[in-house]
Amino acid sequence: MTLDRRTALxxxxxxxxxxxxxxxxxxxSGGTLDQIKQRGSIRIGVTxxxxxxxxxxxxxxxxxxxxxSMGKAMASSLGVKLETVEVTWGTAIAALQSNKIDxxxxxxxxxxxxxxxxxxxxxxxxxxxxVLARDDLPAAQWSDLDKVGVRIAVPQASSMDKFVSExxxxxxxxxxxxxxxxxxxxxxxxxxxxxxxxxxxxxxRKALGTGKIVVPKPAKFQASSAALRKDDKxxxxxxxxxxxxxxxxxxxxxxxxxxxxxxxLDPKASPAVxxxxx
Amino acid sequence: xxxxxxxxxxxxxDVLGMGLLNTLKLTGTALTFGVPLGLSLALLRLSRxxxxxxxxxxxxxxxxxTPPLVQLxxxxxxxxxxxxxxxxxFVAAAITFSIQSAAFFAEVFRAGIxxxxxxxxxxxxxxxxxxxxxxxxxxxxxxxxxxxxxxxxRSIELMKTTTLVATVSYADLLFQANELAQxxxxxxxxxxxxxxxxFTVIYAAxxxxxxxxxxxxxxxxxxxx
Amino acid sequence: MWxxxxxxxAGAAGTLRxxxxxxxxxLALGLxxxxxxxxxxxxxxxxxxxxxxxxxxxxxxxxILWFYFAMPMLMPFEISPLMAAxxxxxxxxxxxxxxxxxxxxxxxxxxQWEGARAxxxxxxxxxxxxxxxxxxxxxxxxxxxxxxxxxxxSTLASAVAYVELLQQGKLIAxxxxxxxxxxxxxxxxxxxxxxxxxxSTYFLERKLRQSD
Numbered sequence: 001m002t003l004d005r006r007t008a009l010x011x012x013x014x015x016x017x018x019x020x021x022x023x024x025x026x027x028x029s030g031g032t033l034d035q036i037k038q039r040g041s042i043r044i045g046v047t048x049x050x051x052x053x054x055x056x057x058x059x060x061x062x063x064x065x066x067x068x069s070m071g072k073a074m075a076s077s078l079g080v081k082l083e084t085v086e087v088t089w090g091t092a093i094a095a096l097q098s099n100k101i102d103x104x105x106x107x108x109x110x111x112x113x114x115x116x117x118x119x120x121x122x123x124x125x126x127x128x129x130x131v132l133a134r135d136d137l138p139a140a141q142w143s144d145l146d147k148v149g150v151r152i153a154v155p156q157a158s159s160m161d162k163f164v165s166e167x168x169x170x171x172x173x174x175x176x177x178x179x180x181x182x183x184x185x186x187x188x189x190x191x192x193x194x195x196x197x198x199x200x201x202x203x204x205r206k207a208l209g210t211g212k213i214v215v216p217k218p219a220k221f222q223a224s225s226a227a228l229r230k231d232d233k234x235x236x237x238x239x240x241x242x243x244x245x246x247x248x249x250x251x252x253x254x255x256x257x258x259x260x261x262x263x264x265l266d267p268k269a270s271p272a273v274x275x276x277x278x
Numbered sequence: 279x280x281x282x283x284x285x286x287x288x289x290x291x292d293v294l295g296m297g298l299l300n301t302l303k304l305t306g307t308a309l310t311f312g313v314p315l316g317l318s319l320a321l322l323r324l325s326r327x328x329x330x331x332x333x334x335x336x337x338x339x340x341x342x343x344t345p346p347l348v349q350l351x352x353x354x355x356x357x358x359x360x361x362x363x364x365x366x367x368f369v370a371a372a373i374t375f376s377i378q379s380a381a382f383f384a385e386v387f388r389a390g391i392x393x394x395x396x397x398x399x400x401x402x403x404x405x406x407x408x409x410x411x412x413x414x415x416x417x418x419x420x421x422x423x424x425x426x427x428x429x430x431x432r433s434i435e436l437m438k439t440t441t442l443v444a445t446v447s448y449a450d451l452l453f454q455a456n457e458l459a460q461x462x463x464x465x466x467x468x469x470x471x472x473x474x475x476x477f478t479v480i481y482a483a484x485x486x487x488x489x490x491x492x493x494x495x496x497x498x499x500x501x502x503x
Numbered sequence: 504m505w506x507x508x509x510x511x512x513a514g515a516a517g518t519l520r521x522x523x524x525x526x527x528x529x530l531a532l533g534l535x536x537x538x539x540x541x542x543x544x545x546x547x548x549x550x551x552x553x554x555x556x557x558x559x560x561x562x563x564x565x566x567i568l569w570f571y572f573a574m575p576m577l578m579p580f581e582i583s584p585l586m587a588a589x590x591x592x593x594x595x596x597x598x599x600x601x602x603x604x605x606x607x608x609x610x611x612x613x614x615q616w617e618g619a620r621a622x623x624x625x626x627x628x629x630x631x632x633x634x635x636x637x638x639x640x641x642x643x644x645x646x647x648x649x650x651x652x653x654x655x656x657s658t659l660a661s662a663v664a665y666v667e668l669l670q671q672g673k674l675i676a677x678x679x680x681x682x683x684x685x686x687x688x689x690x691x692x693x694x695x696x697x698x699x700x701x702x703s704t705y706f707l708e709r710k711l712r713q714s715d
Contacts, residue, residue: 048677057510057674060666086584086664090460091572097463098575116463156447157460174367175457176447180677181355185447187680188358190365207680280577343697345655348669348690355682438562445662452565465572473565480560 032102032228032235033078041081044071045092045104049179050203051259052106053084062086064262067105069255070124074103074242088177090157093117096229103239107227108159118230120240123223125252125273129163130215132186132201132208133193139214145193146170153182153191160195163220186211197224199256202270203263223275253277286462287471297454298475304368304450305437308375312436313429315376316383321413323388334384341381347442350374354446367448371440379436386428390421426494430487434480441476451475507675511692514671518657521667524589525653529596530646536597537604551601558598564659567591571663588660592653600649607642608634644708651701655693668692 036042046053046062053065062068062084075082087095092104093116109119131152133139145152146168154160156175164173174191176182183204186194194204201213226243228236246252253274257267272278287294322334341349353374358365365373394417402412444452455472459465539551558566571587615637619629661670668689676685 048674054678055674057507057671057678060510060513090456093463094459094465094572098572100575100581112461156457174447177445180673181447184355184676184680184682188355188682189362190354190358190367190370204680339698339701340694343651343701344690344693345658345669347658347661348672348686348693351669351673351682352686352690355676356686359683441562441564442659444564452562452568455565456568459572466574466576469565469569469573473561473569476565477557477561480562481556484560 031232033232033238036078036080036102039080041083042071042075042078042103043083043085043101044074045087045095045101046084047086047088047092047178049106049200050263051199051256064259066125066252066255066259069258070105070242070246070252073246073251074239077242078238089155090177093227096227099229102229102235104227106224108222109225110159110162113227116230117227118232118236119225119227120236120243122240122244122247124225124243125247125256126221126223126275126278127197127199127273128215128271129160129195129220129222130198130201130213131193131195132183132204132211132213135210135212137192139193139212139216142167142216142218145216148172150193151191153185153194155179155182155196159222160197164195183208198271199273202260202265206263206265247274250274280466282467283464284467284471286464287458287467290458290462293454293458294451294472294475297449297451298479300368300448300454301437301440301450301452304371304375304440304443304448305433307372308379308436308440309433311372311376312379312383315380317387319380319384320387320391323384324391337377338381338384341378342385346374346378346439347445349378350442350446367443367446371443371446371448375436375440378439379432382432382435383429386425386432387421390425390428391417393424394420423494427487427491430483430490434483434487437480437483438476507671510671510675511668513666514668515692517660517665517667517670518654521585521589521592521657521660521665522654524585525592525596525656526650528589528593529649529653530600532593532597533600534604536601537608540601540605541608554594555598555601558594559602563591563595563656564662566594567659567663584660584663584665587663588657588665592656592659595656596649596653599652600646603642603645603649604638607638607645610638610641640711643711644704647700647704647707651697651704654697 030038044067046055046067048055049065051065052067053062054068055062056064068082068084071082071084085095085101087101087104089107092101092107093113095101096104096117105124107113107119113119131139131145137150138144145164148170150168150171151174152164152168152171153174153176154164155178161173161175164171174182174185176185179196179200182191182194182196185191187208194201196204198213198215205211205213226239228239243252246255253272256273260267260270319334319338322330323338325331325334350371354367354370357370357373391413398416398420399412402416403409407415440450441452443450444456447453449457451472455468459468462468536551536554539547540555542548542551567588567590570590571582571584574587575582615633616629619633624632657667658669660667661673664670672685672689676682679685
């Protein structure tokens with residue numbers, strides 16, 4: 001029996017080498033716009049993260065959220081259908097690279113991401129980084145949270161992950177696959193605070209009923225964007241134009257408010273996602 | 279031609295190294311608690327009093343029949359709210375896998391104990407030992423020797439099952455691999471290396487197990503199943 | 504929780520679908536692998552052994568993630584969550600059931616072969632008409648155990664967002680913030696479904712042992 005185990009080991013290394021032989025380049029005929037037209041649909045990445053994307057348990061459809069509204073608008077202006085593909089914040093870029101999706105909304109432009117994907121110049125919307133914390137936890141400043149023993153939940157590889165890892169490095173940071181698990185960690189007492197951008201926290205706070213939302217100072221206010229495959233100017237220009245148009249016309253703000261209302265939140269009580277309106 | 283680039287992996291080998299350590303830590307802890315717990319459950323099941331044997335039986339069956347990932351989610355997200363206790367990811371994972379492996383060990387123990395010939399226990403009683411003494415001095419030692427191969431196989435299964443914690447943010451090897459893949463944007467290299475690490479560790483462990491099995495078989499002490 | 508029967512039904516359908524796929528592929532491939540391991544030809548024996556050693560000693564979740572995230576970088580075609588999860592679970596099951604098949608065939612006394620040969624059958628005929636059916640009877644308990652394991656492994660597909668029971672539980676829990684109810688319900692559903700099956704395998708084992 002020992003002999004075949006040794007041969008097994010050599011055999012496995014041989015097969016591994018065979019896989020390394022020339023292969024791949026993901027066959028892409030034409031840019032993203034051409035592919036979309038050929039396929040007849042635009043594929044957007046989605047993840048359970050209201051108010052951006054939300055799945056309806058009854059029908060199994062991703063049919064509500066700001067990202068869905070934007071996706072529908074893009075699809076109809078291209079004359080194609082909208083297709084949703086579930087990803088996580090951390091795997092969205094891999095999904096773009098392996099051609100599982102055409103665009104991922106709500107990914108912020110960072111230098112590291114820009115090495116792997118492209119971002120349009122026009123912003124998608126603006127928001128602030130915030131925390132939903134236990135009522136008795138001091139969180140008015142980021143320095144309050146930067147203490148040993150404070151436990152903060154974030155979604156893995158998101159902007160929150162990056163920011164909190166840098167500016168609250170003494171705290172215990174727990175990374176989860178998505179928004180929902182990070183909020184669940186806070187709910188179950190495993191974390192003292194969960195850090196997301198302001199809008200998803202509004203949604204969470206309403207459902208949980210406890211905890212306080214704080215935008216710790218210095219406030220990290222920034223633009224969000226969408227990730228696209230690299231070196232695809234026609235598609236990038238299209239996305240750029242679309243974002244700029246809807247932002248200037250106030251449609252972006254309207255879609256956001258529509259979702260808040262459908263969720264039972266008062267748009268007047270929530271900060272706007274347009275810089276000019278704040 | 280895909281551009282293989284293993285450099286980011288080697289640059290971050292400490293990330294994967296920490297993950298491997300955490301995997302081993304979790305496996306070790308679950309085994310340490312799972313084995314004695316499994317023995318207690320087995321003994322409870324063999325007890326004559328239904329009040330003891332039925333709940334134990336139900337617990338064992340429940341944890342053997344439900345998928346481990348469901349158990350993990352429950353212990354991770356539901357239990358802390360239920361008992362109002364704060365738990366680190368490690369504690370929640372350790373509890374889940376201790377109970378889960380205990381359920382499987384309980385069956386192995388029970389089968390082992392039952393497999394010792396009646397004659398042994400009768401002889402022990404004839405020698406004047408009490409039921410408990412017979413169990414402790416005669417039956418259990420023999421049962422344990424027979425069950426060692428099954429134990430080791432269960433332990434290797436456990437090491438594979440611990441990968442589930444990557445989905446609930448305990449920083450085991452697979453979780454760290456996910457982290458690395460998402461930061462370096464090189465999922466192919468990262469997951470290939472990770473698979474090879476798991477294979478190496480687990481294969482080595484199973485080789486040791488088989489060597490042990492053969493030694494025990496030679497000495498006539500094992501029931502091959 | 505009960506407000507979403509459609510969600511749970513969709514989840515159950517997904518679980519069953521991946522279960523059937525992995526069961527069929529896993530057993531079919533496992534039979535091939537088992538025959539390969541039993542064969543005296545090195546050309547069959549060595550690849551089969553490599554397959555078994557590799558897929559028994561790597562965790563299934565790692566394989567699923569590799570197929571979903573790593574493989575698309577190498578190959579130009581799309582891998583859906585169902586495909587990736589099915590590949591991971593089926594290959595793992597094929598490795599385990601391959602060994603079950605091999606042990607089953609080996610365990611039969613040589614008397615059976617000689618008897619079949621005496622009746623004038625070729626090796627292939629003897630294998631097909633006498634050895635395999637008997638071996639199957641002996642392997643049934645281990646194979647049904649494998650089937651139950653496959654059913655439980657279906658939950659791993661939730662790691663790549665495939666819609667099965669656990670994934671639906673996660674969705675409901677995240678919308679209503681009721682993880683206790685959601686996960687307890689999912690656990691109970693699995694238990695209610697699998698427990699009778701597990702009990703009937705015990706029953707099957709006992710009956711088979713008697714009939715020998």
